[in-house]
Each structure stands twice: as C-alpha cells, then as structure tokens.
Amino acid sequence: MSGANRIPGAGRLTPAKTARFTFDGRPYTALEGDTVASALLANGVHLMGRSFKYHRPRGVVSAGPEEPNALIDVQRDAARRQPNVRATVQEVFDGVTIASQNRYPSLSFDVGSINNLLSPFFAAGFYYKTFMWPKKAWKHLYEPQIRAAAGLGVSPDQADPDHYAGRYAHCDVLVAGAGVAGLSAALAAAKTGASVILCDEQPEVGGALHFDTSVMIDGKPGFDWAQSVAAELAAMENVTVLTRTTAFGYYEHNFVGLVERVTDHLAKPDRRLPRERLWQVRAKQVVIATGAIERHMVFSNNDRPGILLASAARTYLNHFGVAVGRNVGVYTANDSAYEAAFDLKRAGVSIAAIVDCRQQPGAAVLAEASRLGIEVLTGHSVIDTAGKLRVSSMTVARNGGGSSRTMRIDALITSSGWTPSVHLFSQSRGKVAYDAESQRFLPGTYVQECISVGACNGTNGLQATIDEAIAAGRDRALKGGFTGGDTPAISGTNAFEWTGGMAGAAEGAGPDTTVKAFIDFQNDVCAKDIRLAVREGMHSIEHIKRFTTNGMATDQGKLSNIHGLAIAAEALGREIPKVGLTTFRAPYTPVTFGTLINHSRGDLFDPARKTPMHAFEEAKGAIFEDVGNWKRAWYYPRAGEDMHKAVDRECVTVRQSAGIFDASTLGKIEVVGPDAAKFLNLLYTNGWDTLKPGRCRYGIMLREDGFIYDDGVVGRMAEDRFHVTTTTGGAARVMHHMEDYLQTEFPHLDVWLTSATEQWAVIAVQGPKAREIIAPLVEGIDLSNEAFPHMSVAEGKICGVPTRLFRMSFTGELGFEVNVPADYGQAVMEAIWARAEPMGACMYGTETMHVLRAEKGYIIVGQDTDGTVTPDDASLGWAIGKKKPDFVGIRGLKRSDLVAEGRKQLVGLLTKDPKEVLEEGAQIVANPNEPVPMTMLGHVTSSYWSENCGRSIAMALVAGGKARLGQTLYVPMADRTIAVEVSEMVFFDKEGGRIHG
Amino acid sequence: MLLIRCPYCEEDRSELEFRSVGEAHIVRPDNIAEISDEAFAEYFFLRDNPKGLIYERWRHIHGCGRFFNAVRHTVSDKFVMTYKAGEPKPDLPAATPVAQPLAQEGAAK
C-alpha cells in the first residue's frame, strides 16, 4: 500500500506501479510519478523540514518550485548527493535515499529549536546591533556559531561523477510554460510553420490543469487535452517539446537559458545520459506563459506542518490521489480555495469550515458550498493555530473581535490570491506596473521581443486565456514572416470564475509586534519584522528586504514578496507602487553549477596545447610546465637528478657540446605584401628597410604608451615577406594588436598578416657542435659562417622536407632554429637527436633556456619587464630607430615620467656570497636598517644558479640602476639580509665570441 | 549574451565571436610624435563613457576578423546599427527609437 492517505480512484497515478524509498532512514512506498512530497503526504508525513533561523518544524506548503519549507537531501549514492532539493519537485525513484535538513539530532527533536524560544532576541537585523565585544570574539566565537546554525543542507563532499550536456538552439518562437496558455500559443505558432520550442518545468504539461479538474477543453478533461496537444506538437518536425525543463533566465537580445533535468527521476539511468542539459536558446520571439503562484494567508502561527496552499492540496488530491488530511480547515480571501474544499469534500474528506475574511465571497462558490453542506464563516479570520509537529486546531474569530472558537483539524489550507509569475518578463528588463484594481504587478513596458499570456499576464478566465494565447502565438510567428496554417479553434469551460484576493497581513497577524505571522517561511520573516524594519528607518523596499532577509531564501520570495511589500506599504502609509518592487533576478529556480558549465570540465575545461614533439619529449623524460595553455618541456631529469641537478647538467652540456630545445610555441606571424617593411617600421621600434632578405633582426614592440609590449626575432624571407616571431604568451594579443593598427590606422598599406604559429615546428640546436649535428641533414643551405652568419635565415630542406632554417641564438652559443612543417616536427627531431646524442648533446627545457639567456643578459618580456618598462629601462635603447619619424610608442616614450631621473632600470646583481641564490621577486633596498615601511628600490626579476659561471646570477629592476654599477645594495629576507653588488647584465662570454663560432 | 550584426558577414552572430575594442572614431594623429602631453593623454586615455548612445569598435575576431563600428545604447545594450570601418560616423539624434523600449504596453492598466 502506498500510504494511508491515498484516496482510491483519485489522482492519475497507477496503484500497481510502486517505488520504495527512505526518509530519514524509514522506508516508505510511493507510486511512480509521485514527488517526494506527495509520497510522504500519502504516508501521513507532513513534517519535512526545519526553518532557517528559528528551526521551527515545517511541512510542505506548495506542490511546486515555489516550495520554501520542504527542502530535502536527495542521495542516489555516496557521490551523487544533492542538498536543498524541493520535495515538491523531486520525483521519487526506486531506492532513493531522502533526508531532512538543518536539524540535530532529528527532525522531530531539533536542539536548534532553542532559537525559537529565544526568537524575541533574534529580531530582524539584531546581529548588526551586537556581537561587537570583545573585538576578537566576532571571528572566533560569534561568527562560527552563527555560520553553524545558518545554512540549510550539507554541501556535497565528493567530486560529482555525473556529466552534463549543453546545446545551443535557435527558434522563431520560444514558449515558456505549457499550461493552457502555453499550449495554445505553441499550437497557434507551430501551425504557421514557424520553428517552436515549448518548455515546461513539470514532468507533464498542463500547468494548473494538474489540479483544476473542473476544466473541460474541446470536450476533454483539461489535463487529457493538454497531453493530446503536447503529443500533436511533438509530432510536428518544426516543434521541440521539452518537459522537466525550466526557463531559468532571460538575457540580452532574446537569449534564454533553459535547464532540462534528464536523469534525476530515473532509478537506473543509462550512464551515457547527462544528468542535466543546458539549452541556450536564441529566440526571435518569446511567449511567456508562466502562470501564477498562489499566496498563503498571513496570520499567527501560520507555519505549522499541515498548513498549506489550497491549490497544493488540490494538486495532491486530483493528480496524486492524496488527501492532505481527513478533517481539513480552509482559510481564504479568495474563491479558488473553495474549489479545493469542494474537491476534498467530494473525495470524502470532512471540511471543518471555510473561513473567509471577506464579507462577500463569490455567490457561485457560496451556493456550491451550502449544496455540499460545508460551513462557511464569512467576515472571519483564523487568529491562531495549535499543534507541535502537525497542526491540530485553528482558532477562528469574527473580524473586528468578538468571541473566538477553536476547531480541531489535521490540516489547514489557505489562499490569499494569486501572484502572476512575471519573473521572466522582469528578467527581460520589462517594467512591471501595478494594477490597483486587481492588486497585482503585471507586465507593463516590454523592452525585448516577447509577450506574456494567461495568468502571468493577469488574464482571468479560461476562454479569455485561450484566445489571448492563440492570438499571441500567431502574431509572434507572423513577426517572423510565417503566415501559413490555420488558426486553431480551442474552446474550454470551467466551473467557477474566481474573485477576491488580498496581500499582506490578515486580521490574525494583528498590529502586534510579538505575533509570529510568517511571510517568508524559510527565512522566518514575520509581518512584525517588516514593521520593525520600517521603524528603524528602512523605507526602501530594498532596505527592508536586506534588513529582514525577506525574499532572499532559496525560493527567492515567490510566496513572500508581495505580502512583504503590502505590509511595508501599510507601515509606511504609502501606496504599494510607491514603495516599489525588488528586482527579479535569474535564475527563476536554482541551477546546478555542473549544468551551467556542462562540457567545460576535465580535459575539456581548457585546451592543453601540445607541440608536435610532445610525445618525443615525454619519452625522453621531460617534466612539463604550463605556459599560457601550452605544455612546455621544463627540464629532463635523469635517474637520481632533481630539478637543479638536471638544469646544471643541461646548462653545461649546451655550452660544452650542444643542446636540443623545442621552441615551437613561440608565436609566428607571416607578414606579406609590398608594404610589409613599412608596416613593421610602424609596429616595431627598429628600422626594417635595411634588413636584407635572408637576414634576421631582434625587434621590440611597444604599446602606444611607450612600454615594452613584446619582442622577437624577425626574419626577412623576401622583399615582401617577413617571418615574425613573438613571445609564447604574446602570440594572440600581438596578432590582434597588429591587425588593429593595420585595419584601423594604416589601412592604406598593402600588407596582410597570417598566423603561422602552428604551421611550424621549431627545433633549436644550440652549442659548439650545433652545425656538426645538423649539417648532414640539411640540403641546399651552406651553413658556413661566411655564407650563413649569425642572424641569417634560409629556405632549404632538412631530412627531405622543407625548412626555414634560422641561424640565431638565445643562448649565446652557435645556434640554429630549424623550422619545419608541424607534422614533420617529431620525425625531424628524432633524426637530429639521433646525431646529437652520440656527440654528447642533451635535450634541454625552458628552465635551462632561462638560465642560459640570463648568463648572456638577454631579457624575457613579462619576467624582466612588467608593462611599466621602456626600452631604455631595459638597456635596449639601441633597438630604437633614431631617425624614424613614427612608430607605435614614439610619443608615449617622451612623457615626462618616462624620461625622468631615477626610473627603474634593468641591471645585473651579484650576491656577495656567490653560493647565495636570490629569490625572484625579492625586493631591494639601500639601507637594510630603515624601519618599516622601507624604501624599496626595485626587485629581482630573474635569479639562477649558473653552473657555467660557478656562482649565482640575477637580474633586477633597480631605481637609477645603471648609475649604481658597483654599488652594494641589500635584499632583506624574512630571516636575514643579503648583500648584493650591482653589475652589468652579461655574466658569461662577455666578449660574445661564441655566438659566431 | 549579445547578438551582433557584422557588417561584413551581413549577419547577426553571437557575442562569443566578437571582441569589444573600445571607442570608435579616435584617429591616431599623423604628427603624433609632436603632440603635447595633454593631447597625448586625451588621445590615449580619455574615452567617451556615455549613459546613452556610444560609438564603439568591435572586432569579429572569431569570424571574418574585421574591425567595425557600432552604435549601441549603454543602458539598454540595444544596438542601433553597425557599420564598416572607415565609414563616416552616423549623425543620430541623442535619443533614437531603437534605443528606447519597444512601444509595446502590457496588460497593466
């Protein structure tokens, strides 16, 4: 049996199909299609959670995503656990483990409920007024206590094993919500041939038809009609129907985010299925058909388990076949609750009474009530309730005082009217407007291509809704140029038109400042808290919201915002629209991080770029480092070597015989056209006219402000063709920078830029034996010093494939950089290695490259410069074409501060103790005894142990550095001070002969 | 995510394909080497930052690669128009219809 409160014959679930689950360890049986809430109610369980602040026992309030109370922890297995799930949304599947939250030790006995007794102390904003002494206590005592008491569910503690999918989609008309309005609009739009996406957050379409069994459409019960229309739509190839799919955010330019829940309702999901799927829809037109949400009545102790919304009770009965109680009270300001009472009564549930705070309810519902023999107390209010873990009675009194009477009940259903769901409309940045007559905020001014229809547009009446929706559906398709198809004719009837509704506190809430009449259940915000906020000078609704936390819970105020606003307006003596409405922010309901990022995880989080020789380097034992999103060989440790030993060996080997280095990641840009040299003259500080084809030159690129932006070697392949190299990290931005100037400032130049970074694999062969190593492999290039001196480039063949061979060096040794088409890279590398290894050469990585270039005083842009360094600061003034009339940065360089005395300049540093290796980033001072804050002259930009020099070497940016050569400065460390001498930047082979060897 | 019309591709494309590159119609002085510090600061640092129509540059960097200009309202983020680099700055009234909310009123009375 799936629960004692299941009404035989009621609801749409199949009694035969059961599912087992546990709640706080106790086993229960549900029917397929049950939500956790309906299954627990069927088993007589109302108590499902504890409130945030007072830890008051709470039962389910709603039957939908607006649920503030029944938040549960859903566990499929240890790694698949989800906190803060709405029991009203989570479908039961066989074997699921459900637990309540925010209670200790148990849901029925929670020590946290002590807060309820102390609640007079915990008034809104109380924490701003206390916990200030002693000073340290906030961090060490108060805050930890508050944090532990706050929060709801417990975070997952394991990496999520599930995966998520994403999909970009485009359509002519997106319809959000598949109730009567959404279905009608979608059908009308689809029949024109327009492409339509229809989504609804529930497992089945129908919206309010889930509970409203009095509706007949086209001769069918409303819910059945809805399913048949959905089937008809799904069969059309221009329509996509997505259920369990929430339109959570409406962004700029009709971009709407949908989240589709794919597996959370399945007992044994196919592991290939994503758990959820993010749809990012660009819709030409959007029809918003998101319905309305019923509000609760605000009165004393209106939060006991067993007190819920009338429409929810109706849903549980008419869809799930579950009676929320056996003796139910009704408290309302609105006709809709009557229909819930009628349905319950007809199902054999006794109705204690319908308490209606209005004097004049709708005549039709009154008549039906008396026909069914239900007592109706008009002009009355429920002024209190009793019952610890479940409501047991309600106390009723005539408005304006007089004697009260207490009735025994086991459930109380309430309704104060319906709030149109204008969330999506508001997210589209449409302006809502207050409709005084119906006391509702409704769509006012639209700013995007969308339209609201049905209850979310304040439209009353079934047929009016249908007609409005059909017109809107066709009209939106028409805007996309779709005129075909016939207009669907849909006619519907329902039992009653609803009247009434109120916002704010009912009689039972009193003006009293102690009564607990809840507005925001989850955050324990009562009417009195709103009044207190107003007393304390919070006159903006935003202040009131932030001061009381009203509407800031996981339901984001779907039930509470309007009540809070009405109470604030009353307290301020202003009209509701004058007080204003808080902004509706995305998402409509919370969205899983994993869904938003979908495939961006693991290997697909960020591409890991590998060079053509990566596999070879891995085989040679390389350790790799991340440089941008490249993986670069860092060093090649041999057995028993740590990083330092490996680097020392590599450094010595390169200078004694030779080393092989993968330089493929350097950016490469092919600059082609008759004006190529003119263009480079403008983009680099150097002059290029004098560079002959077959020769290379080191170039420096500045930003317009005069600071070094990038550098690299440029080879002239022909009069009209240059091979430009950039730093690894700079490749993309330098290309963008060049295109910007070419297209925007110098469009008259006949030149084109093409990124060739990945066309070429680059193998640097450096060291005395470099020529000997490659010579036999090279065809068509004379490698002699005479024919091919330092800073030359030539095209020929190596290993039978085309090469652009550079004679250049970043080590100070005789060196070549072999460029070959990328797919040949590994083969050529293997051939070179086959010759190099027997000659005692080694593979070397970026760390050795850094040390070797530092020994020669070559800078690395981004390490020795930082975006505030000019060529002069870096002793690269020689690279500025003195006679050039213009280049990017020429003016910036002349600004007073850039030519001022005492600028930080790049110099060498030698520690007095040659064994001492400075820390990169360490700061430099003149007077180590100066008290803090000390005067810092600059910092160490590069520092290494140089095995070739037999001592440590360093480069540093030092104020007035060049004038300090020979001076002793100090590097204060945490534990000691290191004395250093300012030196030249060249530490090895000062004469520079080796490079020409 | 914005939808941007590329005047070269003649199509609306996702913002993901574009890069915003600042104010439009700022011309690099031909005699830049000679201009004053003030003029340089003006040229390099000062940018229009209007609450209203902005004339700005975009690059269809992951599309046709072209730089182009756009007129956009910085409060509604609606584009008034886009046009090719080098075309003259359009002379638009400060408050132009496209930048205003659509003239469509909802159900509220």
Next chain:
Amino acid sequence: MRKYSVFAVAREALRGHKGWEAQWTSPEPRKEYDVIIVGGGGHGLGAAYYLAKEHGITNVAVIEKGWLGGGNTGRNTTIIRSNYLYDESMGIYEHSLKLWENLSQELNYNVMYSPRGVMMLSHNVHDQQVFKRHIHANRLHGIDNEWLTPEQAKEFCPPLDISASARYPLNGAALQRRGGTARHDAVAWGYARAASDMGVHVIQNCEVTGIRRGPDGRVIGVETSRGFIGARKVGVSASGHNTQIMEMADVRVPLTSNPLQALVSEPMKPIFPCVVMSNTVHAYISQSDKGELVIGAGTDQFVSYSQTGGLQIITHTLDAICELFPIFRRVKMMRQWGGITDNTPDRSPIQSKTPVPGLYVNCGWGTGGFKATPGSAHLFAHLIARDAPHQHGAGFTLDRFRTGRLIDEAAAAAVAH
C-alpha cells in the same frame, strides 16, 4: 543616539522591539551646506562621517539618487585585503584594512569584518614570481602576506583540489591572514547612522542634475531633482555615474564603466572557511554567514550601465570554480546580479582635486572599491577638508595620465582586485 549592545537588544526583546528609533533621519535639505557629498554608498557616507568626526565639519549632506548602499556597496563580493604591490596602493589599502579592524566598535554597528584570510592561488612559475614580488614588498611595507605550499593551501582551504592531474595544478599560494570579508549593507548603514547622529543630512531619492559654479568658476552648489542646494565644496563619489556627474562641471575623467557580475549559491552548512582568488583561471569565492557561496565573476569588456551581463561570463567563472573545487559541481546557483565598475586606464583609483575649485572626485575603484571603503572615505574627507591630499592618497591624481606616472597594478601584477 541609542547605543547598540546585547543589553539594549535584550531590553527591546521584552517589549517587542518597539523602542528602536530610525537608524538615520531623512530631513528636508537645507538651503546650503559646507560640503555636499554626491553618492550615498560606503565611500560617500564614510567621507561624510569622517568630515564630521575628524574635521569638525558637520554641516554636510550626502545626496543619493536611489537608496543608501544601492550601488556597488550592495552588489559586491565583499573581499577585503591590502596585499597590493606599489607603495601608493599598499598605503591606501592598508590604511583601509587598519580601519576595518576597528570599524564595528568605531561605528557601534556590527559590520561583521571577518579576517578569515584571503588566499591567492599560484598555478605556474609566472604566478609564483608575481606573488613572491608582492609578498616581499608587503613585508617591507609592514603588510602580512605569506607563501604557502600546495599542501598548506589545502590545509587552509580543504575543498581545494591540489592534485597534479588538475588542468592547472597548484604550485603554491599567497595568503593574507588579515584579509577577509565584511557585511556590505552594514557598512553603508553603520556610516549613515553614525554620520546622521553627528548632524550629517542623509538625503535619499534625490538625483543630482547639475553642478552650479560661480563667476570665479568655483563650485557653489548642485542642482537636484529636489531643487538647488548650495555648497561651498562638493565631493563626487558616485560609482557608475561619475562620468556624467563630472561632465556637469565640464571635467572629463578617464573612466570606462563596465558590467561586473557576481552570484551566490544556495545556502549550505559551513564548508568554505576563507576567501580564495585565482587569477589564472579567474575565480573569486567565499562563503557568507548565511551559508551561500559568494562568487565573483568577470567583467564584460564593453561600456554598459545595464547592471546585467552575459551568461557566458558566469559560466566561465563557474567552470574555473568547479575545476578548483570539484565537490561544488552539484551545488546550485541561487541568484546572479550585476554592478557597474568604473575603471581607469591603470586600474588604480582617482582621488583628486579637479580643475574646478571646490570640486573633488573619488572614482575609478574598479573592483577594489569595497575593500577600500573606510580608507577611501577617510582620505577623501581629508582631501575635501584640507584641500590637500593625505599622504596615503597623494599618488592618485588626475594628472598622472599626463605625466605617465601610473600606478599600474594590473600591468605590474597581473592580479585582479
């Protein structure tokens, strides 16, 4: 002013909290004030407070177009730290941090300053060089900032994934223990209450529509939606609107306003003990006292006052968060929002006199505004009262863009605020 204390709260608890008075009064504007501050955020309200408290200037009005703290004060991720690189930045942010440490007691308002530690993750050699440079500079300036190994970082923040298999494995972290968070609304309300108590007028729903200058060019007051209000000095501190307000006085400031987004998760029991920033993968995260994960996202690069932003900015941030903290992939985003940041070319603020006598501006704080609130307010009050900058504010002039004496934290550090 009624003193806030546990005793006062207890007393009120017994009588339904009927006795609390308004935290600040909302008077009709006077004809003239000695100083008008334009902008009722933390910086503006704080400046008014310090004008009254430290400079004896109480004939002051703070004019706010909307509601107090409704701008970036109420929209940011409340990160507080002072471990910047340059002397000027260290000076102003450390000055601010010192004020944060006593602010609750100073204002008799619990701003919930929580020095739970701000940890910046290092993912590669370059990060490490940059952070070490900061750490050494900070130490010599007297600011705490220490280097942690990946294991120490994990110990300080258990949800962190330090496995070598991560796309960008951690190679260390820089930790400022005195860094942390505070309650943003409380800062605005606390200053408003304390300033109001000393006679400062806090005027909301009053929009400045013009700045009136006398024949000598000097400021004489502001035009507002509630009429002209005279003032001998006007200080503008209205992030997101500074460009327009300064243009009313024909002063151009080098600002661009960009959307900056943030989001919070559903509340959860304590799981995240500190603040973590990663610049390499762009993520900023902490957990609020309510239990929400508070996550700062990036800025859209175009000028916009829409206070929204692209979904792609949010997802880009979240994939980084989930990469660093894989246990959060099942956690849900509860609310996202946007603010407007005013950015200068060198990403450092402008707090300066202007070519217009009597007009002062405090702007361009980018994403660093909240942490600077007390310090900025204190220095701005000094600048206005003395017509000369405090030593810690001296570098942040408008003029630096002409001379090139920039304070380029972004370029030098590659570390976001």
Next chain:
Amino acid sequence: MADPVIAQRRPVLAGAHPSLYGGSAVAHVTPAKAATRLSLRAKPDAVAALSAALGVDLPTRPKRSASSKGRHALWLGPDEWLVIDEAETDLMAALAGVGVLHSATDISHRNTAVLVSGPGAAAAINSACPLDLTDGVFPVGAAARTVLGKIEMVLYRTAAEDYRVECWRSFAPYAFGILVEGAEDAAL
C-alpha cells in the same frame, strides 16, 4: 655523411585514443585525411586571376564556398579565403606565378580537420558552437569561422549531414573530444 633521413608526416590526431573514434550512431566523428591548405588574402580585383590559377572560383559573398575536384575555397572574410586541397597538391606552387597583388601563406600543417557526419551532426556541433545551423541559415556549402567551446574553428558544411571542422593543430584533441561528447549527447 649519414644516409639521408626522409621525415614522414605525422598528423596530430594520428595518436588520438581509439576509443574516441566514432562518436555515436547519429553523429560520426573522425579525423580528416591530411590535406594542403592556404590562407589566401587579396583584394577584389585579384579574385579572377587567383581563381583561374587555383581552378576554383573564389566566393565573394559571406559564408559561401566553392569546390572543384577535391579543392575547396571558403570565404572567411572580405579579403580572406581558406583553400583546402584534399589531394595534397602544392597550392603555394599553384600561385607562384600569379602576378596580381595577394598574400598566400601555407597553413597545411597549421590546421587539421575533424569530420562530423550523420543526422545528429548539427546537434553535436551545436553542443559547443553558437552558430545557427538550421538549413535556411547554414545550407550545404556554407562555411564560417566561429567558435567551438573555448577554441576557434572554421565550420564547413559539405553535405546535408556532413560537416568539416577545421582548427589549429594543438586544439585538435580538444575539438575532437568536445565533438565526440556532443555526438554522444545528440544520440540521447
């Protein structure tokens, strides 16, 4: 003198994990054969001469392509084309003699290609690509540079259910992985 070594071409996806191949029943994902490629840049007045030399009419309208005997010319921008030759003939040589002003750069090895085929191909690509791939907007023969997740690609629709994804060499494993994941989801 060592015997001359003749280096063999080793395409980036040659080493791709076998389990990655296939995608799903509705969207097959496979690495394309090696090809030669040009990045061709020129002004309108050069189009005729270049077309003649290449034996393909360079398209002059956005998103268009032209093909002839396994040689394809894709419009990428107003002065930019991607030329692909599946027969691996030397395209640089083909233009060597052409006198008109232009820029030709060999990018045969810079790019690599992944083929996505089947009724779910578009859905697989749309798992990470924001382009509207519906028939009316992206018909057979359409080509465009766009984004795929966090990388840039050139997408070329070669037949009703066949797409060619061109991306830079080092991004190929990422492109392949994301397309395989998209292909799997397209089948569900």
